[in-house]
Amino acid sequence: MAEVKSAEFKKASGRALRDEKLQHSLEHVMEHFVGARASVIENDFGDENWEAMRTRAAAIKQSTLEHLDYYLDMVDRSVRRNGGHVYFADDAAQANAIVLDIAKRNGVKTVIKSKSMVSEEMGINHILEREGIEPVETDLGEYIIQLAGETPFHIIAPAMHKTRQEVSALFQEWLKTAPTQDIKRLCVYARDALREKFAAADMGISGANFVVAETGTVCLVTNEGNGRMTTSAPRIHVVLAGMEKIVPAVEDLALFLRLLPRSATGQRITSYNTFVGGPRAPSDEDGPEEFHLVLVDNGRLNLLRDEVMREALRCIRCGACLNHCPVYRKIGGHAYGWVYSGPIGAIVTPPMTNMKVARDLPYASTLCGTCKDVCPVKIDIPRLLLHLRHKVAEGALGERSTTWMERLFVGQWHGAMRNRKALEGKANLGRLLTRPFARGGKVRKLPFAPMVSGWTASRDFPAPAPRSFARLWREELAHDNAHPNGTEQG
Amino acid sequence: MKVLRRLGVDVSFPEDQTCCGQIAFNGGFRSRAADVAKHFLDVFENEEQVVVPSGSCASMIKVYYRELFEDDPETLERAQAVGEKTREFSDYIVNVVGTSDVGAASEGLVTYHDACHLLRELRIKEAPRDLIGGVRGVELQEMENSDACCGFGGLFSVKFPEISTAILDEKLKTIAESGAGAVVANDCGCLMHIRGAMERRGMNICAMHLAELLAEDGTDG
Ligand code: SF4
Numbered sequence: 001m002a003e004v005k006s007a008e009f010k011k012a013s014g015r016a017l018r019d020e021k022l023q024h025s026l027e028h029v030m031e032h033f034v035g036a037r038a039s040v041i042e043n044d045f046g047d048e049n050w051e052a053m054r055t056r057a058a059a060i061k062q063s064t065l066e067h068l069d070y071y072l073d074m075v076d077r078s079v080r081r082n083g084g085h086v087y088f089a090d091d092a093a094q095a096n097a098i099v100l101d102i103a104k105r106n107g108v109k110t111v112i113k114s115k116s117m118v119s120e121e122m123g124i125n126h127i128l129e130r131e132g133i134e135p136v137e138t139d140l141g142e143y144i145i146q147l148a149g150e151t152p153f154h155i156i157a158p159a160m161h162k163t164r165q166e167v168s169a170l171f172q173e174w175l176k177t178a179p180t181q182d183i184k185r186l187c188v189y190a191r192d193a194l195r196e197k198f199a200a201a202d203m204g205i206s207g208a209n210f211v212v213a214e215t216g217t218v219c220l221v222t223n224e225g226n227g228r229m230t231t232s233a234p235r236i237h238v239v240l241a242g243m244e245k246i247v248p249a250v251e252d253l254a255l256f257l258r259l260l261p262r263s264a265t266g267q268r269i270t271s272y273n274t275f276v277g278g279p280r281a282p283s284d285e286d287g288p289e290e291f292h293l294v295l296v297d298n299g300r301l302n303l304l305r306d307e308v309m310r311e312a313l314r315c316i317r318c319g320a321c322l323n324h325c326p327v328y329r330k331i332g333g334h335a336y337g338w339v340y341s342g343p344i345g346a347i348v349t350p351p352m353t354n355m356k357v358a359r360d361l362p363y364a365s366t367l368c369g370t371c372k373d374v375c376p377v378k379i380d381i382p383r384l385l386l387h388l389r390h391k392v393a394e395g396a397l398g399e400r401s402t403t404w405m406e407r408l409f410v411g412q413w414h415g416a417m418r419n420r421k422a423l424e425g426k427a428n429l430g431r432l433l434t435r436p437f438a439r440g441g442k443v444r445k446l447p448f449a450p451m452v453s454g455w456t457a458s459r460d461f462p463a464p465a466p467r468s469f470a471r472l473w474r475e476e477l478a479h480d481n482a483h484p485n486g487t488e489q490g
Numbered sequence: 491m492k493v494l495r496r497l498g499v500d501v502s503f504p505e506d507q508t509c510c511g512q513i514a515f516n517g518g519f520r521s522r523a524a525d526v527a528k529h530f531l532d533v534f535e536n537e538e539q540v541v542v543p544s545g546s547c548a549s550m551i552k553v554y555y556r557e558l559f560e561d562d563p564e565t566l567e568r569a570q571a572v573g574e575k576t577r578e579f580s581d582y583i584v585n586v587v588g589t590s591d592v593g594a595a596s597e598g599l600v601t602y603h604d605a606c607h608l609l610r611e612l613r614i615k616e617a618p619r620d621l622i623g624g625v626r627g628v629e630l631q632e633m634e635n636s637d638a639c640c641g642f643g644g645l646f647s648v649k650f651p652e653i654s655t656a657i658l659d660e661k662l663k664t665i666a667e668s669g670a671g672a673v674v675a676n677d678c679g680c681l682m683h684i685r686g687a688m689e690r691r692g693m694n695i696c697a698m699h700l701a702e703l704l705a706e707d708g709t710d711g
Pocket of ligand 1: 263314315316317318319320321322344371374375376377378379
């Protein structure tokens with residue numbers, strides 16, 4: 001499985017904040033996605049209809065999850081009926097082994113891949129390379145980050161952090177092309193390089209945006225046509241899909257294919273919607289000879305089993321929550337330390353990987369709630385973040401991981417807040433302790449309190465008022481209650 | 491308090507009150523939060539109406555107590571009863587007292603920051619704007635993206651101060667660009683955060699709670 005570096009969240013986010021180029025790209029790309037989404041929704045549906053569509057999509061996905069065993073079985077039967085093979089993989093290692101086995105059995109040398117986040121979870125490229133099989137990403141963004149040896153920066157725009165200069169440098173190094181700043185030229189270079197691979201590949205690996213249970217159809221949504229090439233040109237087609245990708249019927253796609261591109265990039269429809277029904281039939285002129293669908297768990301059961309977290313599996317990976325998240329918009333995707341970033345990354349990474357390693361992620365949110373408002377399947381992300389925080393603070397031994405400082409703080413707070421006298425005592429102590437640092441009602445620096453000194457590095461902290469409101473009330477305000485117009489209001 | 495009294499509301503301040511428990515709840519320390527929330531219920535249960543000056547506290551009481559006491563039906567019932575009679579300050583004045591003119595007077599351009607919980611948990615958007623509009627001599631000048639988060643997020647601002655400040659920078663920029671002399675918000679957390687940075691940077695804009703603006707009667711600018 002891809003390495004989980006979420007423990008580095010704080011350091012990595014600091015680096016991103018100081019990277020001016022990155023800040024610039026983030027601002028522009030996010031602004032573009034947000035604007036495009038808002039206007040297409042307003043033009044096409046209006047808030048009310050959009051809301052109704054989201055509600056329906058959430059209900060369809062939720063009910064599929066509630067009966068997932070039933071639908072998994074249906075997918076299995078449908079795909080086999082179409083002449084394909086179905087596998088269930090518990091984790092990344094199993095999934096990798098299944099793919100490797102198919103590749104080896106068929107003497108595969110080159111694999112072309114269209115975008116698949118599950119394959120990122122699996123870290124399959126390294127596994128294939130180790131066995132002497134060349135994996136080539138064919139989504140332009142994925143191709144760029146593959147050359148750079150990085151992980152996706154954004155669910156739908158994996159290389160959005162790369163400038164044209166950086167891409168040109170990568171192409172010069174790997175493809176031996178001439179330097180250029182012209183984006184069209186760069187695309188031509190990539191296209192030339194990839195065409196060769198498309199022609200040579202024996203196996204195509206794709207992800208799946210949706211898997212239709214009733215018909216066994218795999219639906220892919222792409223903008224570059226590489227998905228269509230991957231699924232039709234090579235002899236063998238392998239689909240890697242998270243087991244939550246299922247929708248019951250083809251009709252459901254009518255709804256989801258409206259929601260997904262609009263939420264993601266503000267497009268009405270993506271350039272290519274590809275529907276794959278299995279291997280080539282005797283009457284077909286082309287298409288793969290073999291079709292394999294690998295349904296992957298890899299931590300998803302941890303979400304499914306938890307009644308509160310289950311709804312996270314409704315996610316259709318549109319990226320809207322990233323684009324609208326004030327935190328993601330500042331730190332980008334890599335700081336989250338695994339495959340998924342932004343609000344959705346913060347809720348799925350800890351349960352899917354390791355609660356302790358990813359303990360910072362549920363806290364890496366202001367809980368502003370914008371994600372929940374834009375999510376096309378209405379995942380209540382703030383609620384799920386709070387649920388995970390509860391696990392970090394008070395959960396089972398294997399999940400709990402707060403620092404002694406946090407526990408000390410909460411203990412003190414708990415003591416003070418159940419009793420006004422205790423609170424006033426502590427407040428008086430606070431007044432005494434902060435007095436030497438207060439100037440004109442402000443505290444500019446609090447050196448002895450590590451939890452607060454982060455605050456005062458950039459902001460003044462209000463010095464405690466010389467007397468509490470309760471005292472003010474007792475000593476002055478309470479007596480004014482005989483107001484001339486003092487009527488009861490209720 | 492001054493404003494409510496001016497409206498003829500009989501206001502009391504139960505002296506035993508402390509905190510709604512949100513900070514621990516948001517930290518994940520639910521059992522600790524529940525103790526403090528119960529204290530809150532003890533103190534306020536017998537009041538006729540509870541008016542809260544901060545959007546996030548109001549949303550804690552009205553929305554998140556339901557979650558906190560999910561497995562404790564008895565307290566849940568009490569919490570729901572208190573939640574129902576709890577109103578956020580601006581909502582109370584406009585929708586319970588029924589006025590947007592509290593007889594306040596000041597001067598200048600004022601811009602309004604939509605605090606996240608007020609807007610997205612309680613869906614209160616118009617009431618504070620109506621009240622600002624009702625202040626004589628004051629004009630409301632909307633800033634761009636008034637509904638964008640200021641980066642406070644309670645614990646978040648302490649745990650991740652760098653990210654929090656970077657988000658705040660955007661907010662300060664839009665506040666300054668609005669040309670207003672003051673920014674009003676209905677959340678004490680956001681205000682502490684925004685004010686703290688404006689003062690540190692010597693910005694000549696004042697960050698005030700809506701109640702502070704409404705308390706002005708034009709005599710002291
Ligand atoms: S959580 Fe919702 S908004 Fe975020 S990527 Fe998934 S579907 Fe899109």
